[in-house]
Amino acid sequence: MIPELGHYALILALAVAIVQSIVPLVGARTGDAVLMDVGTKTAFAQFLLIAFSFGALTYAYANSDFSLATVFENSHSMMPAIYKFTSLWGNHEGSMLLWVLILAAFGALVAAFGANVPTSLKATVLAVQSWIAGLFYLFILLTSNPFARLDPAPLQGRDLNPILQDMGLAIHPPLLYVGYVGFSISFSFAVAALIEGRIDAAWARWVRPWVLLAWIFLTLGIAMGSYWAYYTLGWGGWWFWDPVENASFMPWLAGTALLHSALVMEKREALKVWTILLAILTFSLSLIGTFIVRSGVLTSVHAFASDPARGVFILVILFLLIGGALALFAWRAPALKQGGLFAPISREGALVLNNLLLSTACATVFVGTLYPIALEATTGAKISVGAPFFNSTFAPLFVPLLIAMPFGPLLSWKRGDLRAAAQRLTAAFVIGVAGLIAAFAIEGKPVVALCAVGLAFFVIAGSVFELIERTGLFRASFSIAARRAAGLPRSVWGTVFGHLGLGVTLLGIVCESAWSVEQIGAYKPGATIPLAGYELKFTGLSKRDGPNYQEQVATFDVSENGRSIGVMEPSKRTFAARSMGVSQAALMSRGASQLYLSLGDVNPDSTTTVRAYYKPVVLLIWIGGLIMALGGSLSLSDRRLRVGSPKLARNRAATQPAS
Amino acid sequence: MIFWLTLAAMTAITLGFVAWPFVFQTGAARSGGDLAIYRDQLEEIERDRAAGLIAPEESEAARIEVSRRLLKAAGSEQKSAVKPAAGAESGARRGVALGATIAVVALLPAGLYYTLGAPGAMLPKAAMAGGADKAGGAPTLEDMISQIETHLRRKPDDARSWEVLAPVYMRLGRYDDAIASWRNVIRLSGDTAEREENLGESLVATADGVVTADAKAAFDKALSLDKDAVAARYYRGLAAMQDGRRDDAARIWRDMLTSAPPEATWTNTVRQSLDQLEGRTPERPSAATGATSQPDARQMQDVANAPPDQQTEMVRGMVARLAGKLKQNGDDPEGWLRLVRSYGVLGERDKAAAAIADARKALVADSEKLRRFDEGLKTLDPQAN
Amino acid sequence: MLVSVCAMSDTADPQATKRRSWLAIAPFAAFAALAILFLFRLGAGDPGKLPSALIGRPAPLISLPPIEGLTGPKGAVPGLDAAAFKGNVTIVNVFASWCVPCHDEAPLFTQLARDSRIRVVGINYKDAADNARRFLGRYGNPYSAVGVDASGRAAIEWGVYGVPETFIVGRDGLIAFKLVGPLTEDNIDSIMRVEIDRALKKG
The missing domain is CATH 1.20.5 (Single alpha-helices involved in coiled-coils or other helix-helix interfaces)
Structure with missing residues (x-):
């Protein structure tokens, strides 16, 4: 009975979404506070209903109720409890329900925390949010019902795809979805601004926390996904320029641009129309990214089985939402009041450069991802655009971006002094050169990588110098500097960590790509593999039984300079229910560097193919991502983002009576 | 009944949420958030100036800019101040809105659930359970399996339950589960020739008749435990034949026949395989070598009664036509039964299992036909399904 | 408004x-x-239509060792000799005993191999020799040569997405066609034989 109730809750949510799409909008247009307030209540109701529906499906998965088609297709009674839960979103239907759950949650968050936003804007935002939600509820109900029953119920499920039986799946999709869906809020704000026909600096301030929130989760999601691919796919790659990866990267680039352009808008009331467009585009890219693969337009290794009926429906939704928003933009944007002009050498000038480069980078990825389709549709030729294209187009865009990045925060608004900023960055430049020389001393070549290491150090040092500059560390006494640091707005810290994280990631990427050591060979037990100063002794193969798989485990004793430092056990798992094998790599961290072992096949001459890698400072790639997300969180916690919120204003009055 | 009441309650609660603002007249129009922001910006400029972070003339310019925004916002605030919603016009509008809202929330889900929902889906289970109670009769095979599975989920180290379940899985064509079960049995209570033979047979079955290296290893182990293990010897012969070592295969099977006790029921099968090996077109696939089950005398005889080559070809053609027909129109329980039986005769147990699954899917809408199909399945030769 | x-x-x-x-x-x-x-x-996302960058290019010139112990009527079945592609229209089937659809398509290759105008050869992908040999013993061996690709390297060279896959290599040694997924009763006449005839006509 519980799945049926879940199904009904989904239907009720659709009805509520329809109400929310219209009534608050009428309220906002006529200035009727009661009608506007309906939006707040319906947003809560939608969230509760979807949460109930999601709970019902979770219950079915937890209890291995194979009378549900999706449970049957993706679960197995012997599966460990955690995967029973996560297999819910390892398939199309379940992941759609997770998607709308997050969408409804964001709607409820706006209803709850949007108190500093004018009521009519908030009501319009909630209505727009509900158009999105309603379309997706309808999509789920008509084409992807997660509650469809099988009769008679099968006795056993087909098990989850073994590649997905991993903690990475537990974390990665929800993070990514929160990121994607989070951008729906800035989209709704943008559409609402177009409908209201009013847009000013305050708008940017209202939107910024939502953009930041989505950006933080998207950053974490991408980093997590990349790490997951790194350790599960077994050949040590961490980014493949796969369409689905690009799909998550494009909104990230656009979202990062949006984050910066919103800043310009907030401070200078410039770039208004552009910011609105970016807000629409960021979510559009999220939508295209999530759904284009499911519609069957693109094929990818990540693809869920595609179904033509779903494809048509998805395209209709995309067309209504994106096409509708852009049409509205085309109609209304020319009527919006343009902001002021500004000098090229200024903080806002730097941010415009950032936007230019980021959006070009985003367009590059977009073209690289869709060009093969376009070419095939027009000429019939089939090509695939791979890493070489992206690497060679990306570097020329990112290098100037990274060089300019430390300058931005040092320039003042309106009129910046480039020479002064450069002088202040001398020390960072020196550190960059020092990094370059150090890398040369350790690795020698290639020159490109050495320069990139220098650039990474420049970026890292430059971000920290902004902090030193602001606090007057080394000039004033430490206690004064510490007091100044404590007094700095959190968003300054956010900028520092955000930029720092990017530098750290860059350092990891460069070192990993240039100086990884790879050793592939067939070995018999007893053999020793020398690898970048370590020795891996292959001590033997054994068989082990897991709950729903069997695995063949190879054991390696790892030693450094003759001293044993641990054991690595890569394995190959065979999952009975799908008779499918998965290679489980073994990883050993040495500082930020890693040893990486994965097993190939057992050959006829009783040797085992082993892939062994030494990856210098590879962990920095993801640590950098974490630092960026930390920066975002610091920025999000800046009290200025909550100005005008009545509840918090009261708190502030209580703690800081003097202000 | 409880179900429908719950649906009604859910609808009522949702209506409560939606109607709340109308009933309690909640929601005060509020604006001025932008004013607060601009004031905050002014304060910030002042703070930065005091801390010496920006030059005085810069701060002055910024202050003027923000003040201008502040004034404009305050101006538009007054202009667009939300009109107090009152009077007949707004009352009528609210009435219409409330009515429409209630209609949408109360009626639309009812209509949608009528078309999309499947409240019947949860009934068969209940009916089945009720029926079993009433009859007081033996529980079905499915019930027993799910009971044992539930038990094993809690106590995965219960070897006896695995041993009960394993042959049932084999019979149902769930070879992967059978393999896992036999492995568990062997892991938990040691190996015997019989268990290894069973594991080997499941492995052969899941490989669609190929004696894989794993299966061969299981049979070898069985023979090391009991050198007279019949099935293991037979499959060793089959492995030799599939290897192309025809002489070895012939020797193994001939040895089996000469050493067979007089009451042995399996000699027919072995003789059949041997005939085929030494006789006509041996490298052609045939039902005999493809048979993955325990050697089955009756089945072998059917094949023997006709020129085997033609016979198989004929049967295969018929089966393919039948399968095609059922794919187009699956509303025929008898047809499905025939298909399942035919695959069984051909020794294609995977396809038989798949056909059973397909049949259930095709017949799902018609419970009467589905029942007929299930009844029919029970009467089929266990080797065939 | x-x-x-x-x-x-x-x-x-x-x-x-x-x-x-x-x-x-x-x-x-x-x-x-x-x-x-x-x-x-829309709908062009059929995995069977995945692009192959290799169509129209020369078949990879990799020679592969034979399956250990595999014999046919004329003695041991040889491995794959890349040089033998020239001058014949060759069907190259990538298969493995562990791949379920391969079992279904195996009898169809026996049918295909009756056509004396073409050569049918196999690439045994990531398989154990025992299993591969008995797989061919079970269904009959349609291949005049079978190369073992234990590491999967050759499959990468051929641009294989997954098993089974079947290539038609023309007399000129160029890959003329690629079928992703199994040969079936449906596509053997409508696609495979049509493409074979086309490759034969091409001279």
């Missing part, structure tokens, strides 16, 4: 407004083009 708030602009330069309105339409126009593209592509 939307129009009422539309008159926001207080910049009076009609020229500039006009230019801006064209710019504002650009994103929508771009998206419309994209949507049309998607519409055309």
Whole structure:
């Protein structure tokens, strides 16, 4: 009975979404506070209903109720409890329900925390949010019902795809979805601004926390996904320029641009129309990214089985939402009041450069991802655009971006002094050169990588110098500097960590790509593999039984300079229910560097193919991502983002009576 | 009944949420958030100036800019101040809105659930359970399996339950589960020739008749435990034949026949395989070598009664036509039964299992036909399904 | 009611407004083009139509060792000799005993191999020799040569997405066609034989 109730809750949510799409909008247009307030209540109701529906499906998965088609297709009674839960979103239907759950949650968050936003804007935002939600509820109900029953119920499920039986799946999709869906809020704000026909600096301030929130989760999601691919796919790659990866990267680039352009808008009331467009585009890219693969337009290794009926429906939704928003933009944007002009050498000038480069980078990825389709549709030729294209187009865009990045925060608004900023960055430049020389001393070549290491150090040092500059560390006494640091707005810290994280990631990427050591060979037990100063002794193969798989485990004793430092056990798992094998790599961290072992096949001459890698400072790639997300969180916690919120204003009055 | 009441309650609660603002007249129009922001910006400029972070003339310019925004916002605030919603016009509008809202929330889900929902889906289970109670009769095979599975989920180290379940899985064509079960049995209570033979047979079955290296290893182990293990010897012969070592295969099977006790029921099968090996077109696939089950005398005889080559070809053609027909129109329980039986005769147990699954899917809408199909399945030769 | 708030602009330069309105339409126009593209592509995502960069290119010149212990009527079945592609139309089937669809398509290759105008050869992908040999023993061996690709390297060279896959290599040694997925009763006549005839005609 519980799945049926879940199904009904989904239907009720659709009805509520329809109400929310219209009534608050009428309220906002006529200035009727009661009608506007309906939006707040319906947003809560939608969230509760979807949460109930999601709970019902979770219950079915937890209890291995194979009378549900999706449970049957993706679960197995012997599966460990955690995967029973996560297999819910390892398939199309379940992941759609997770998607709308997050969408409804964001709607409820706006209803709850949007108190500093004018009521009519908030009501319009909630209505727009509900158009999105309603379309997706309808999509789920008509084409992807997660509650469809099988009769008679099968006795056993087909098990989850073994590649997905991993903690990475537990974390990665929800993070990514929160990121994607989070951008729906800035989209709704943008559409609402177009409908209201009013847009000013305050708008940017209202939107910024939502953009930041989505950006933080998207950053974490991408980093997590990349790490997951790194350790599960077994050949040590961490980014493949796969369409689905690009799909998550494009909104990230656009979202990062949006984050910066919103800043310009907030401070200078410039770039208004552009910011609105970016807000629409960021979510559009999220939508295209999530759904284009499911519609069957693109094929990818990540693809869920595609179904033509779903494809048509998805395209209709995309067309209504994106096409509708852009049409509205085309109609209304020319009527919006343009902001002021500004000098090229200024903080806002730097941010415009950032936007230019980021959006070009985003367009590059977009073209690289869709060009093969376009070419095939027009000429019939089939090509695939791979890493070489992206690497060679990306570097020329990112290098100037990274060089300019430390300058931005040092320039003042309106009129910046480039020479002064450069002088202040001398020390960072020196550190960059020092990094370059150090890398040369350790690795020698290639020159490109050495320069990139220098650039990474420049970026890292430059971000920290902004902090030193602001606090007057080394000039004033430490206690004064510490007091100044404590007094700095959190968003300054956010900028520092955000930029720092990017530098750290860059350092990891460069070192990993240039100086990884790879050793592939067939070995018999007893053999020793020398690898970048370590020795891996292959001590033997054994068989082990897991709950729903069997695995063949190879054991390696790892030693450094003759001293044993641990054991690595890569394995190959065979999952009975799908008779499918998965290679489980073994990883050993040495500082930020890693040893990486994965097993190939057992050959006829009783040797085992082993892939062994030494990856210098590879962990920095993801640590950098974490630092960026930390920066975002610091920025999000800046009290200025909550100005005008009545509840918090009261708190502030209580703690800081003097202000 | 409880179900429908719950649906009604859910609808009522949702209506409560939606109607709340109308009933309690909640929601005060509020604006001025932008004013607060601009004031905050002014304060910030002042703070930065005091801390010496920006030059005085810069701060002055910024202050003027923000003040201008502040004034404009305050101006538009007054202009667009939300009109107090009152009077007949707004009352009528609210009435219409409330009515429409209630209609949408109360009626639309009812209509949608009528078309999309499947409240019947949860009934068969209940009916089945009720029926079993009433009859007081033996529980079905499915019930027993799910009971044992539930038990094993809690106590995965219960070897006896695995041993009960394993042959049932084999019979149902769930070879992967059978393999896992036999492995568990062997892991938990040691190996015997019989268990290894069973594991080997499941492995052969899941490989669609190929004696894989794993299966061969299981049979070898069985023979090391009991050198007279019949099935293991037979499959060793089959492995030799599939290897192309025809002489070895012939020797193994001939040895089996000469050493067979007089009451042995399996000699027919072995003789059949041997005939085929030494006789006509041996490298052609045939039902005999493809048979993955325990050697089955009756089945072998059917094949023997006709020129085997033609016979198989004929049967295969018929089966393919039948399968095609059922794919187009699956509303025929008898047809499905025939298909399942035919695959069984051909020794294609995977396809038989798949056909059973397909049949259930095709017949799902018609419970009467589905029942007929299930009844029919029970009467089929266990080797065939 | 939307129009009422539309008159926001207080910049009076009609020229500039006009230019801006064209710019504002650009994103929508771009998206419309994209949507049309998607519409055309819908349903073209059939994995059987995955692009192969190798069609029209020479078949990879890799020789592969034979399956250990595999014999046929004429003695041991040889491995794959890359040089033998020239001069014959060759069907190259990538198979493995562990791949379920391979079992289904195996009898069809026996049918295909009866055609004396073509050579049918196999690449045994990531398989154990025992299993591969008995797989061929079980269904009958349609291949005049079988190469073992234990590491999967050859499959990478051939651009294989997954097993089974079947290539037609023309007399000129160029890959003429690629079938992703199994040969079936449905596609053997409608696709495979048609493509074989085309390759034969090409001379």
